[in-house]
Amino acid sequence: MKTLTTILLAAIATLGIAAAQTPAVPAKTATPAAKTAAATPAAKTATASKIVDINTASVDELKALPGVGDAYAAKIVAGRPYKGRNELLDRKIVPADVYAKIRLSVKARQPKAATTATNKPAAPSAAAKPAPVTK
Numbered sequence: 001m002k003t004l005t006t007i008l009l010a011a012i013a014t015l016g017i018a019a020a021q022t023p024a025v026p027a028k029t030a031t032p033a034a035k036t037a038a039a040t041p042a043a044k045t046a047t048a049s050k051i052v053d054i055n056t057a058s059v060d061e062l063k064a065l066p067g068v069g070d071a072y073a074a075k076i077v078a079g080r081p082y083k084g085r086n087e088l089l090d091r092k093i094v095p096a097d098v099y100a101k102i103r104l105s106v107k108a109r110q111p112k113a114a115t116t117a118t119n120k121p122a123a124p125s126a127a128a129k130p131a132p133v134t135k
Contacts, residue, residue: 050105051105051106051107052064052065052105052106052107053106053107053108053109054076054080054082054085054088054106054107054108055080055081055082055108055109055110055111056109057076059073059074059077062076062077065101065102065105065106066098066101066102066105067094067097067098067101067102068094068098068102072093072094072098075093075094076088076093076094079091079093081108082108083108083110084108085103085106085107085108086103087108088102088106
């Protein structure tokens with residue numbers, strides 16, 4: 001029995017030393033197939049669909065949020081536009097318990113200002129300039 005214990009201790013000590021001398025190789029976290037799957041458009045759409053824009057979402061998209069039914073979805077649509085998601089609570093569109101459930105799942109995206117010719121100041125026309133005075 002004593003020899004068996006001695007042999008086991010020697011084996012453990014040898015393995016411990018061998019493990020300490022072996023350089024640590026970092027394990028791969030994702031296989032190439034997993035990287036490809038994460039980069040597909042479907043995966044990007046699934047990630048993007050978690051956040052709902054309360055300024056543009058349909059009634060059905062709003063009803064998919066926890067605690068939001070037909071009545072709250074209609075109130076959200078009727079109260080548009082929103083400057084921030086906190087306006088759902090500030091303007092009493094939804095109660096505090098429903099807001100607590102959805103606040104991280106919604107955003108109030110503001111439309112970008114369009115840069116069209118109508119937004120730019122008009123250039124002075126040639127007809128608006130006075131004629132040069134000649135002597």
